[in-house]
Amino acid sequence: MSDAPCPRCGTPIPADTAAQDSDVSVQCPRCLLRPPWDKPHPVAITLGPGQSFVPPSIEELSEQISGYEVEALIGQGGMGAVYLGRQKSLDRAVAIKILPPQIAERSGFRERFAQEGRALAKLNHPNIVAVHDFGQAGPYAMLVMELVEGANLREVLAQGRLSPAEALEIIPQLCDALAYAHDEGVVHRDIKPENLLFDSRGRLKITDFGLAKLVANKTANDETPAPDPTQGVVGTVHYMAPEQLENPRSVDHRADIYALGVVFYEMLTGELPIGRFEPPSQFLQVATSEQISKVAIDVRLDDVVLRALEKHPEKRYATASAVMHDLDEIENNPRSTGSAAGSPDEYLHRVRASIHRAGNVASEIASTSIETTETWISQARDRWLTNPRVEVPAFIALGIAIVGMLGTFMWLSEPRGEPMALLWAGLATCLAIVFARVSLARESESEHPQTYLVSRFVLGGAYLLIAVPILVAPIIAAVAFWIEIYDDPRDIGRLGWVRDWIQVISTTVVATAASWLILLGLHAVFPKLFSVVFRPFVTAASHRTAILLAIGLVCLIGAGVFMLQRFPYLSYTPGIPVEESNWDKLSPRDFKEMQRELNERRLVERSKQQ
């Protein structure tokens, strides 16, 4: 047969597809018989005591329930089973949820059920499945609820990841409902895609509110310690806040906010935020490189998701309405999400993403360095040193540095000890650098390079001792040189002081910038020079940085020279008098000279008169 192959399964689509419908006939019959979506999807199972529960048949249940017709079993989970039913009195379709007998028969359950049931029935919100009725049906506890004919979020997600716009259609409804329920004092405790339903108009309806607490094994005042730590845990593992797993009794509404974060993350990425996960926008950047449909996510959404997913409840959003507030902000200030390629907005977005990434890197470095320190301490306790070859010279360097420092201070406090102090400091610095560099070299040679902080600490201090004088020297030299030529600049307010200070500063700027420019030139021409000397802190500068820096320095020199020319000193030749209006243009030394001469002349004139 010469038929076109099906793009999905590769089987040729026969032209004589028996479906004589123009709209369906183009589809591959093989795919129609066993559609690609017709495969078991992972379902999040609620942990709970009802795992081994076999739901009763429709007939069995019908015998137990009066007032309702039971029509079909429509679902089953860790907390019971759901049937399609009909309320005879009102002739309306309802969902009947029954809880397993092992739950309903527990002591104290009936009272709690009655109490909680009333609280649940009071929840009246467009995004919460209404509880119509509750009671006992033989051995089962029964809840009669509003029937939602639609799909749950798991089923919707099976059709692919949601676009940010779609997620932002849903999450506010979830926030609104949670905020309402939390205000009413009800915590859901088991928010997950299976419990988030959508009606035929796409409106969110949360089901199973508060059931997890009801089903939980122990009552709050039960004193017997649980032998199994997971006992009493009711929820769904990946959607449970850390504190919910650790201490199920102390769970508050913030556990729902954590679950909301998980659901949000899953909506945007299609994955669960497990372990060290990427923020949603980064996740998609990885995904897009793998040819998955390209949707950019506003990095600001990352912040919302990550804050909802904070491990510590105190760091999380305090309320669901706070989440909603942040999302409103994002929606009201739309930024380009990268769909318009090449626009300045996209550039902005990229810059934001880079900043975000840089922040991540920095925090990662911080956390890893803390981790390394912690592990280092813990390991040192066991074996003193992890890698003696690297660490011994590092510690020797540290020791030399400390001794050198102490020695320098000691000599400085002695009378005329300065030369010794200088010698001591120089020697200690050199030795410390040598040992620290040995440690550094060995570190990079080792099979499992690991960053040791001690050698870097010593090197950083020593380099500063060397580098700072090099950088600061031109400033001091320029000022000293100027004073040598022109004498001390005049005090503020004295005649000509502005010109003096402009001269001093300009000269210093010119000299310093020029010497820095020379250093920069050296670094550019011999990139290895400084990177070898100051390893590991200095690396070869990129051309761009070097050029930018050079331009900046040249500008400084230009500005200094300009100022020097704009405010020059009047040249003064002894013996030739200067007009009084030009006195402020004389340099301090000339001014003094002139005054001295003036005084002498006056003295001479006075003596002549006498």
Place this chain on the structure above:
Amino acid sequence: MTLAGRIPSTRWSLVVRAGKISGNAPDRQLARQSLEELCAIYWPALYGYLRRRGRSRQDAEDLIQGFFADLLKRDSISAADASRGRFRAFLYSSLDHYAANEHRRETAVKRGGNTSTFSIDAESFDSADRSFASDRIADHGTDPAVLFDRQWALCLIGQTIAELRTEYEAKGKGEWFAKLAPMLTETESDANSRTQLAADLGMSATALKVAIHRLRATYRARLLDAVAQTIENPDDSGRERQCLFDALGRHS
């Protein structure tokens, strides 16, 4: 149709039961009715099969009319005939048997002279014919059994979709169905086409996904039910579907 709702019953299981047990009149009536319904659904598969085997339209028409008349005239399906538990297998072997003895039967029955209630009008054959690519109808290269199964699968799918369409149209959602039907086999959703579709149907993106899910879930249920109707034991429906799936995949 249900037997007190306890024994899961499919149309074919009713037919087989009536053959095995010498039941009472209502049971027989039910069995005959079920068989008629099944034949009404699957005759296009037989027709397509015969045409692919190289029969002319006239020939195939006559053969099918005669075959069904003969089948329905029988008081019951014998247990031996239904031993395989599948209506498809039963029809295949019976049709072969009937075609082989065509001449003998022709003289005995007299074409069109029987009093069967089962008849297919020319218009139906016309529409069945239209679904063939006109150029190359005959396919002698393929194993007849595979050919038959393939026609059967196409018929099953066509029937299921037609049923689904009727259901949607009854709810006034004919347009929905026409627009959503292509989503039955779609896997990677093209965001733009979905947005367009949602706009066309005047629904939100989420509502569209819900609608697609509902359509798929209903379609799957109807398909599995349709498969189950042709076998005696509903537990075998998975195997039956796999068998048809394999037949569609085997292309020469």
